[in-house]
Amino acid sequence: MLPVIALVGRPNVGKSTLFNRLTRTRDALVADFPGLTRDRKYGQASYDGYEFIVVDTGGIDGSEEGIEIEMADQSLLAIEEADIVLFLVDARVGMTVADQAIANHLRKQEKKCFVVANKTDGIDADSNCAEFYQLSLGEIHHIAAAHGRGITLLLEQTLQPLIAELAAQDEEVTGDDEELIDLYEEGEGDDTDHQAFADKPVKLAIIGRPNVGKSTLTNRILGEDRVIVYDMPGTTRDSIYIPMTRNDKEYVLIDTAGVRKRKKVSDVVEKFSVIKTLQAIEDCNVVLLVVDARDGISDQDLSLLGFALNSGRSLVIAVNKWDGLDDYVKDRIKTELDRRLGFIDFARLHFISALHGTGVGHLFESVDEAYESATKRISTAMLRRIMDMAQADHQPPLVRGRRVKLKYAHAGGYNPPRIVIHGNQVHDLPDSYKRYLMNYYRKALKIMGTPIKIEFREGD
Numbered sequence: 425m426l427p428v429i430a431l432v433g434r435p436n437v438g439k440s441t442l443f444n445r446l447t448r449t450r451d452a453l454v455a456d457f458p459g460l461t462r463d464r465k466y467g468q469a470s471y472d473g474y475e476f477i478v479v480d481t482g483g484i485d486g487s488e489e490g491i492e493i494e495m496a497d498q499s500l501l502a503i504e505e506a507d508i509v510l511f512l513v514d515a516r517v518g519m520t521v522a523d524q525a526i527a528n529h530l531r532k533q534e535k536k537c538f539v540v541a542n543k544t545d546g547i548d549a550d551s552n553c554a555e556f557y558q559l560s561l562g563e564i565h566h567i568a569a570a571h572g573r574g575i576t577l578l579l580e581q582t583l584q585p586l587i588a589e590l591a592a593q594d595e596e597v598t599g600d601d602e603e604l605i606d607l608y609e610e611g612e613g614d615d616t617d618h619q620a621f622a623d624k625p626v627k628l629a630i631i632g633r634p635n636v637g638k639s640t641l642t643n644r645i646l647g648e649d650r651v652i653v654y655d656m657p658g659t660t661r662d663s664i665y666i667p668m669t670r671n672d673k674e675y676v677l678i679d680t681a682g683v684r685k686r687k688k689v690s691d692v693v694e695k696f697s698v699i700k701t702l703q704a705i706e707d708c709n710v711v712l713l714v715v716d717a718r719d720g721i722s723d724q725d726l727s728l729l730g731f732a733l734n735s736g737r738s739l740v741i742a743v744n745k746w747d748g749l750d751d752y753v754k755d756r757i758k759t760e761l762d763r764r765l766g767f768i769d770f771a772r773l774h775f776i777s778a779l780h781g782t783g784v785g786h787l788f789e790s791v792d793e794a795y796e797s798a799t800k801r802i803s804t805a806m807l808r809r810i811m812d813m814a815q816a817d818h819q820p821p822l823v824r825g826r827r828v829k830l831k832y833a834h835a836g837g838y839n840p841p842r843i844v845i846h847g848n849q850v851h852d853l854p855d856s857y858k859r860y861l862m863n864y865y866r867k868a869l870k871i872m873g874t875p876i877k878i879e880f881r882e883g884d
């Protein structure tokens with residue numbers, strides 16, 4: 425599970441500035457979820473090699489009497505879902521009534537919570553920040569988000585203990601996977617490592633926006649009452665893991681819709697949680713994105729797809745509610761989907777009706793295919809042969825008068841499949857040729873449902 429850091433505080437204290445700083449590192453992906461969450465933004469960031477999720481909660485409006493109401497909805501949920509809350513205050517403005525109201529709320533939570541005084545540039549930070557100790561939330565961390573000052577130290581002090589804890593847990597859980605990867609990277613040997621991997625149940629995350637039909641689909645897959653799932657303790661960000669068997673194969677459904685969970689008063693809020701969805705993507709083998717045929721692909725769907733792509737997960741898309749549409753409408757929807765989903769042409773599209781059960785069975789064919797593609801072992805000889813064929817069919821271009829030359833290829837890992845290509849001037853290869861190579865490999869290896877990553881290295 426990725427640690428989650430929520431940024432909270434009044435408007436204008438510098439939350440967005442800090443968010444941008446944190447997510448700017450590497451090719452972090454930031455997704456807006458307009459409508460659902462007002463201003464909330466989600467990003468992936470890394471510190472010291474560890475990935476985490478940052479949530480910018482948007483301003484808690486400091487209009488005092490409004491604070492309870494404001495706190496009650498999305499920001500409250502963000503705080504609840506977070507492992508760490510960074511409570512930002514403005515060192516120049518000093519402590520306000522709204523700051524105190526927020527602090528009162530935070531003190532009641534059992535959360536790791538840190539006060540971060542921003543905008544300490546050009547002022548005497550120590551004397552300006554002293555009053556924030558009255559918030560009774562411990563140490564005051566000084567930063568200047570706009571100038572990137574104090575941020576590494578802040579992360580070190582706030583994240584490090586949690587990361588150490590999570591790393592220790594991870595070690596226990598994934599120890600044997602690491603061994604498999606080592607074996608795989610040696611490139612040789614028999615198929616036993618792949619076999620061991622394939623014996624594990626495939627973890628399938630059913631994700632999508634509210635009301636697209638995730639619960640209906642989950643129930644359909646499980647066959648209504650065949651499976652009894654007990655209420656499990658957990659927070660709003662926890663999905664439910666449901667083991668199931670289909671055609672003698674084992675799967676674990678990661679149910680983000682909370683189908684089998686006891687209904688709660690806060691059900692509406694609980695039903696869709698971006699954090700829950702992101703964690704499910706992170707933890708699964710295959711993502712099943714459900715979209716509503718009548719709504720098409722929304723920006724939120726694209727954000728979810730972006731996260732799935734970024735994490736390298738296998739992907740199957742179910743276009744649900746395909747019942748009761750006339751042919752003209754169906755054609756129009758298909759054209760629109762092609763246009764919007766051009767960037768993930770590796771994912772199989774299924775037109776289904778969760779309500780009537782039409783097409784649901786076939787989903788698993790694509791899920792299996794995607795998982796097998798993602799974990800398939802490919803020999804160095806094969807990768808090389810395909811590279812040579814691709815190069816013979818279509819030469820790499822000339823760059824500054826010299827032809828780019830691909831010399832050697834080998835596997836760099838799986839899930840998603842990574843191919844490492846060595847050659848001369850490979851860093852100058854245009855994107856169009858990289859895409860050509862990727863598609864060539866995809867076709868030759870019959871890899872569907874998973875992204876393929878190709879890394880280029882200069883030299884032999």
Ligand code: GDP
Binds near residue numbers: 433436437
């Ligand atoms: P948010 O509403 O909490 O997300 O705040 P923003 O990130 O939008 O920042 C509000 C204003 O404070 C902007 O004009 C920023 O440029 C400014 N600001 C943010 N960080 C700093 C800082 O470290 N120093 C100074 N002097 N200004 C800052």
Ligand code: GDP
Binds near residue numbers: 638641746777779
């Ligand atoms: P979730 O929020 O994604 O879990 O969505 P639900 O499963 O709760 O479904 C939302 C609404 O869409 C419900 O009223 C369902 O009955 C309806 N629905 C789900 N699947 C289908 C379908 O295949 N066809 C039609 N026509 N309606 C569906």
